[in-house]
Amino acid sequence: MDQLRVVHRKLLSAVGLAAILFIIIVIMAPVPSTCKTTTHITNKLSSGVLNAHCGSSGDDLGNRTLAVDEGFGWSFSESFGTLFWCYLEAEGYRLHFDAYDGAHENKFSEQWEVRDDCVHGKEVNTGDExxxxxWTPVQQ
Incomplete structure (x- = not known):
């Protein structure tokens, strides 16, 4: 009878350990977000067109040519590793910036204005500029 109790305890211990491991795996598994984030870029240069090429590791948004005050945006499911970048070019100058970085502690702006000096937005949580x-010259 004692041997049966020992076997029973070991079995309960193994089942308990398996249940704990299962719960940890379920909690740690990445879950796609059902919330969509929208990022938007607007040409606020004093004059001229803005050529923009934005994308992520899995989503090339293509080349866009934007007149002054024209913009474009895109929506996506955010996660910790989501990173969208943009390469911009205007009147012989180019600029690169990260339009969205899910790994950043503070959330960057979801509304960007491309101006003559640089790209402007607001920090989502604090509203800080x-x-x-x-902008660097395009080398030919």
Whole structure:
């Protein structure tokens, strides 16, 4: 009878351990977000067109040519590793910036304005002004 109790305890212990491991795996598994995030970029240059090419590791949004005050946006399911970048070019200058970085502690703006000095937005949580990127001459 004692041997049966020992076997029973070991079995309960193994089942309990398996249940705990299962719960940990379920909790740690990535769950796609059902919430969509929308990011938008607007040409606010004083003059001229803005050529924009934005994308992520799994989603190329293609090339866009934007007149002054024209913009475009895209929606996506955010996750910790989501990163959308943009390469911009205007009147012989170019600029690169990260339009959305899910790994960043503070959430960057979801509304970007491309201006003559750089790209402007607001930090989502605090409303603080953000300026990103530096215009550099295109080398020919």
């Amino acid at each position: 953000l300026t990103l990127g530096v």
